[in-house]
Amino acid sequence: MRRIEVGGSQPYAVEVGAGLLGQARINGRQVALIHPADLPPDFVQAVQEVLAPVVTVEVPPRDDCKTLTVLEGVLSRLATVNLPRDGAVVGMGGGAVTDLAGFAAASYLRGVAFYTMPTTLLGMVDAAVGGKTGVNLPEGKNLVGAFWPPRAVWCDTDTLATLPPTVFREGAAEAYKHGLIADSTLLDRVLSPDFRPGGPGLEDTLADAIQVKAEVVTRDLTEQGERAFLNFGHTLAHALEAVTHHAVPHGEAVGYGMHYAARLSSAQGGADLTERTLAFLRWQRPQPLPHLGFDDLWPYMARDKKADSEGVRFVLLHDLARPYLTRVPEDVLREEFNRWQDEVRAALLPVQ
Structure with a gap:
């Protein structure tokens, strides 16, 4: 297991390794779990068993969830179960869901604790780390949102074995981008046969790609300068x-x-x-x-x-x-x- 520290005014850790979904703990908080409808049921059940959420909110997969309409439904569910100010929102799934869940956490009661459990390569390398949250408008992507850092990020590499190869390769784009802008050793490693679900190069390459983003957002959370390079x-x-x-x-x-x-x-x-x-x-x-x-x-x-x-x-x-x-x-x-x-x-x- 690899652990990456993200600094700044609200520091947190990103853990990368196998079996993390069944080991995550959020002590002393009531939890709302938000996940996409297409997530494997065994992953959802494993997290429900360890977190005992007061409410589980199922949302549409991928960018279909990143709308103001879906956000309103999520916030209404949190209010209906009376999630308290010291409660927590957990976003589990791909980057779109963690974006939505983070914005819901930032908005509900003007901000409650937020945790992420990315289950796609794209989510692990990019969306779940860094505190950018939000939804889309018809006029463009991510035009409504907030900076709201998570309290912790758990990247369970076992989840990557469930992805279609096309979705895994899709997520590799963000890791390759980190190679172009910061750590050129990632370029050949991402294209290596070892970088695959269960492969010997997966965990370290993934963790090193996350490290690039962690260092940038530590220095510039709200994109006043170098964080723009991640784009x-x-x-x-x-x-x-x-x-x-x-x-x-x-x-x-x-x-x-x-x-x-x-x-x-x-x-x-x-x-x-x-x-x-x-x-x-x-x-x-x-x-x-x-x-x-x-x-x-x-x-x-x-x-x-x-x-x-x-x-x-x-x-x-x-x-x-x-x-x-x-x-x-x-x-x-x-x-x-x-x-x-x-x-x-x-x-x-x-x-x-």
């Missing part, structure tokens, strides 16, 4: 998710978005890392890129949360592990968008 590839990714109504899942959208950000980085004078991002896409094997033009995606990119009063900002790379935040001229964005489309479609042609 490498996400400006285009969130636009792809929004315009397709999440038909392109987050991890695959990030895979596509990282290659676009690599193209922009090279165009703006940085190192050419496009072979690295294309290598990841070939490994990930995402669904085919939708037929969309720049003008279809630009309105959503313009509402990206990194935008300020002067416009959209992109996270780019001077080189491996050297990210920076900048604006890019619109003509460059358009030109590189066309090159990006051609390259990813060529890279993902079926093998003859």
Whole structure:
């Protein structure tokens, strides 16, 4: 088992290892457990046995749960059972559910304790760590939310064995991103055959990827500076998710978005890392890129949360592990968008 410390004004620990769901304890608190409808029943039962929740709230899976309507239903359930101020909300499932559960915890009674039990690779590496919580609007992803750090995070690697291979590879995008922006040793490790459910490289690679995020959010919880670097590839990714109504899942959208950000980085004078991002896409094997033009995606990119009063900002790379935040001229964005489309479609042609 690996333990990663997240510092700051509200420090907590992230534990990574097998069998953690059956060992988690939240002493002296009444607990509300929130989980997606498609979570394996044995995982839900194991957590119910150790936490004895006063209420278990089942929500739609994936981004279908990240709506104001679902949030209202969750908050109403907490109020109906009279969850007290010293109670706790536990979010168990993928990153969408932990986002929702965290925002419910931040909102109910103006804030109750929050714990996360991510059961997907995407949730473990990214969403469950760092205290970003929220839901989506039709106008864009994660436009409503709050910073609300968890009290503890339990990443039970046994849960990853239940994931379809496509979902595991989807989650690997965030780990690979951490390699591009901070720890380049992760790049080859993520693409290694050892990085798989039950594989000998799983726990350490996963923990080291989480360590990258832990160090960044310790220094910058509320994204006033370097935390924005964690959004490498996400400006285009969130636009792809929004315009397709999440038909392109987050991890695959990030895979596509990282290659676009690599193209922009090279165009703006940085190192050419496009072979690295294309290598990841070939490994990930995402669904085919939708037929969309720049003008279809630009309105959503313009509402990206990194935008300020002067416009959209992109996270780019001077080189491996050297990210920076900048604006890019619109003509460059358009030109590189066309090159990006051609390259990813060529890279993902079926093998003859």
